[in-house]
Amino acid sequence: DTAVSQTPKYLVTQMGxxxxxxxxxxLGHDTMYWYKQDSKKFLKIxxxxxxxxxxxxxxxxxxxxxKSPDKAHLNLHINSLELGDSAVYFCAxxxxxxATNEKLFFGSGTQLSVL
Amino acid sequence: AQKVTQAQTEISVVEKEDVTLDCVYETRDTTYYLFWxxxxxxxxxxxxxxxxxxxxxxxxxxxxxxxxxxxxxxFNFTITASQVVDSAVYFCAxxxxxxxxxxxxxGTGTRLLVSP
Numbered sequence: 761d762t763a764v765s766q767t768p769k770y771l772v773t774q775m776g777x778x779x780x781x782x783x784x785x786x787l788g789h790d791t792m793y794w795y796k797q798d799s800k801k802f803l804k805i806x807x808x809x810x811x812x813x814x815x816x817x818x819x820x821x822x823x824x825x826x827k828s829p830d831k832a833h834l835n836l837h838i839n840s841l842e843l844g845d846s847a848v849y850f851c852a853x854x855x856x857x858x859a860t861n862e863k864l865f866f867g868s869g870t871q872l873s874v875l
Numbered sequence: 876a877q878k879v880t881q882a883q884t885e886i887s888v889v890e891k892e893d894v895t896l897d898c899v900y901e902t903r904d905t906t907y908y909l910f911w912x913x914x915x916x917x918x919x920x921x922x923x924x925x926x927x928x929x930x931x932x933x934x935x936x937x938x939x940x941x942x943x944x945x946x947x948x949x950f951n952f953t954i955t956a957s958q959v960v961d962s963a964v965y966f967c968a969x970x971x972x973x974x975x976x977x978x979x980x981x982g983t984g985t986r987l988l989v990s991p
Contacts, residue, residue: 801914801964803981816978850920863910864979866920 763787766851766867773841774875781836781870783851790855791815792834793864794826797848806849809834838872846874878902879969879982887988888957896952896985898967904928909943909950910968910979920966926950957989 764785773779785792793816794806808816809828823839838845851867878901888894900909911923924934926943934941938955954961967982 801984801986803966803984805978805980808978848918863922863925865922868917868919871918 764851764853764865764867766849766870768870769868770871770873772873772875775841775843777841778837778839779841779872780838781849781851781872783834783836783867785832785851785853785865787853787855787865788832789853789865790831791853792828792831793852793854794834794836795850795852795866797850797869799847803850807834807836841872841874843874846872848872879967879980881965881967881982881985883985884983885986885988887990890958890989890991891956892989893953893955894957894987894989896954896965896967896987898950898952898982900948900950900967900969902948902969902971904971906971908970910970911941911950911952912966912968912981913963914966914984915963923952923965954987957987959989959991962987962989 766781766783771779791808791810793808795803796806797803805818806820807826811831812828825837826834828834848869848871850869852864854864880899883897886894907928909926913921913923924941931943931945940953942951950967964984964986966984968979970979
């Protein structure tokens with residue numbers, strides 16, 4: 761069974777559209793994240809939720825809205841998509857909010873292409 | 876602010892060569908954790924190692940070894956007798972404890988190409 765699963769794996773859409781990426785973890789972890797990897801492979805954190813509470817918001821445009829209906833899910837909704845949003849988006853989870861001795865478990869990524 | 880620098884953008888080697896990937900970090904915190912992740916062509920991120928700032932012992936795992944030196948703020952990764960399957964992008968990353976949250980900051984990655 762996949763520990764952290766994201767859907768869809770590929771997403772191609774037009775500028776101006778609204779789209780969502782879903783993420784689910786079956787590890788029982790309390791904390792989930794969204795990372796963005798740009799075309800140069802640079803990985804940067806966007807958001808983090810702990811038990812449905814937003815704990816990290818890294819100056820991401822407000823067109824991006826994460827939603828966590830429960831601690832096992834963290835979805836990413838993007839409004840009015842722009843060309844610059846094209847990237848690979850990774851979901852991740854970890855056991856505890858301050859568990860810096862734990863590693864992050866990453867999903868396999870969602871490649872978003874905005875045309 | 877914390878920062879991770881991987882100065883080598885791309886390295887090309889021939890199979891069986893040894894290769895070292897450099898990682899230099901900056902942090903004001905005395906307690907922190909360092910990581911290496913591998914991203915093969917398939918795109919997923921694979922955890923390789925975690926090291927805390929109080930443990931400067933080098934680590935070896937098969938053909939992989941890591942050299943952590945606080946004096947130079949470096950956490951270098953060596954692959955011995957490289958294989959084609961080692962071809963990937965490798966990321967060094969850092970977490971500072973005092974941020975209170977597990978905010979993993981990545982370097983820009985080093986692409987390793989191993990040819991037969």
